[in-house]
Amino acid sequence: MQKEYKTITEISGPLVFAEVDEPVGYDEMVEIETPNGETRRGQVLESTSKFVAIQVFEGTSGIDKESSVRFLGETLQMPLTEDLLGRVLSGSGEPIDGGPEIEPDEERPIVGAAINPTAREYPEEFIQTGVSSIDGMNTLVRGQKLPIFSGSGLPHNDLALQIARQATVPEEGEDESEFAVIFGAMGITQEEANEFMDDFERTGALERSIVFMNLADDPAVERTVTPRMALTTAEYLAFEEDYHVLVILTDMTNYCEALREIGAAREEVPGRRGYPGYMYTDLAQLYERAGRIEGRDGSVTQIPILTMPGDDETHPIPDLTGYITEGQVMMDRDLHSQGYEPPVNVLPSLSRLMDDGIGEGLTRGDHADVKDQMFAAYAEGEDLRDLVNIVGREALSERDNRYLDFADRFEKEFIDQGFETNRDIDETLDLAWKLLSMFPKTELNRIDEEAIEQYYHEDVSTDDEAEEVTAD
Structure with missing residues (x-):
């Protein structure tokens, strides 16, 4: 009443x-x-x-x-139907694309229903984003929540659009139409909104997507509703219509600023740096809506994107997000300044569920072993860069110089692929083997001998040795 x-x-x-x-x-x-x-x-x-x-x-x-x-x-309800695919909605779920009114099959409260932990299915299926630094080194798994930590001025929006365009579930016999993307934008500028929509329409990605758009001049309160609208829609498509749904939420920093603004208006006692003390609980209510349910074919996977104020990883927003989610993809200002696209620093990045979604028999040998060898080689090359600044390259051994060359080529060939290039997992791992073949086989101590014999590029190491002789 x-x-x-x-x-x-x-x-x-x-x-x-x-x-x-x-x-x-x-x-x-x-x-x-x-x-x-x-x-x-x-x-x-x-x-x-x-x-x-x-x-x-x-x-x-x-x-x-x-x-x-x-x-x-x-309570606030989200009208739900499969016909939402291809539509653009406001942050509060109203159509803003000039299309017809939504005729829902049903309506659900936007707070969602908690998944019973005993009904959760462990995430272990690979999602291909087409981005080598993610697929090869920090793999996204179906049902995972893997945030992107960025900074002001870094091209996280370009990376978000690239993932939205390219993400697929590479399974034999899997119909790609069963994969959907829900894009929730919070507190973005009109210019950014235009860029998003131009890209979605240019590439045709809008046909399998649902876009929720909350602009910077929209009320902050609406910003707190937008991710819940997006996730309620994702749960319907995943668990009622059997879609594999990738939810991209940007920018979670704007969402948390809206929480702080509302908390200040309520005269609440603030927590760290003025944010509400319940922000951890609030974020967990969003992030924990990712997952799979036993007996259901669909899944909800989340990629929240946040800009770290002052590039500070210890700021409450990335700090609390890191506690709740299963890893992070770190964007790097130095790589960006050198022109690398996307500027993802794989060393501080992490996907805690990666090893469950990759492994022997997937492709090109044991993906986990290849990834470990790449991490070890790049980390050693990075350490040697600091040493070169002190003693110079001439003071280093031939082995050390080879690791330095690997670090340079890893960034230029593996990381720097551009925002328009879509590499499948075979291309990514082929490139990884080509780079690892710069080393003698004895240096590849994290990969079994059978895989080395099958995928090692003999011509790469020979070419490198020829270059060294010519240089001498």
């Missing part, structure tokens, strides 16, 4: 406070009608027996104490 009041007592930022004569349900939807007849939507953020705090999605401008507040007796 709907209840209506004209008892607004205070308006503070995105919040409206009103007196009530009986308790109102938490998260209950509200309609606020202004004196000029305009209707705004809101949601109950706090409720007692005497007053409620309402967060208003469209902003509080024009609302005054003469406005009426109507409680609808239901």
Whole structure:
């Protein structure tokens, strides 16, 4: 039963406070009608027996104490249908692409339903992004949550679009139409929104995607709803329509700033650096909606993207995200300044579920062994770069110089592939073997001899030796 009041007592930022004569349900939807007849939507953020705090999605401008507040007796619902594929929606789920109104098959609360831990299926199937630094070194697994840690000015949006265009589930007999991408943008500029939409339309990626768009000038409160709208849609497609859904959320920093703004308006006691003390719980409610369920064919995989304020990995947002998720992909400012695309630094990056999604028999030998050998060689080359700055290359041994050359070629040939290049896993591992073949076979101590005999490039090491003789 709907209840209506004209008892607004205070308006503070995105919040409206009103007196009530009986308790109102938490998260209950509200309609606020202004004196000029305009209707705004809101949601109950706090409720007692005497007053409620309402967060208003469209902003509080024009609302005054003469406005009426109507409680609808239901929570915010997302209209769901498979026909949402190819549509562009606002951050609150309203169509903004000029298409027809949504005719849902059903509606669900955006808070979602927690997955019973005993019903969860362990993530262990590979998702191919077409990006070598991810597929080869920090593999994304179906049902995983793998964030991208970036910084202001770095091309994380380009990487997000590349993954959205290229991501597939490479299984024999798997129909690619069963793979869908949900793109949730929070607090982005109009220019960024135009770039996203131009790319989606140019590449045809929009046909298998659903885009939720919250702009920087949209109310901050809407930003807290956008990821929940996206994830509710993902759960429907995955667990009712059997899609493998990749959810890309950018930028989680803007989402957390919205939490801080709302917390300040509520005069809450702040936590670290002014963020709400419950931010860890709030982020976990989003990230833990990734996964697989036993008996269901679909899956929800998440790639949250966040910009670290001041490139600080210890900032509360990346710090708490790292606790909840299964690794991170780190973008690097030095690699970006050298023109590498995408500028992913694989050494501090990590995919904790990688070894479960790759391995012997997948392709090109044991992928895990190849990855370990590449990590070891690149790490040694990076260490030697520091030494070269002190003693020079002439003071290093032939072996050390070979590792330095490997580090240079690894960045130029493996990392730097451009944002338009799509490499399948075979191409990525072929390139890995070509780079590892710079070393004598005795240096490849992390790969079994059978794989070395089968995939080692004899011509690469011979060419390198010929170059050294010519140089002498």
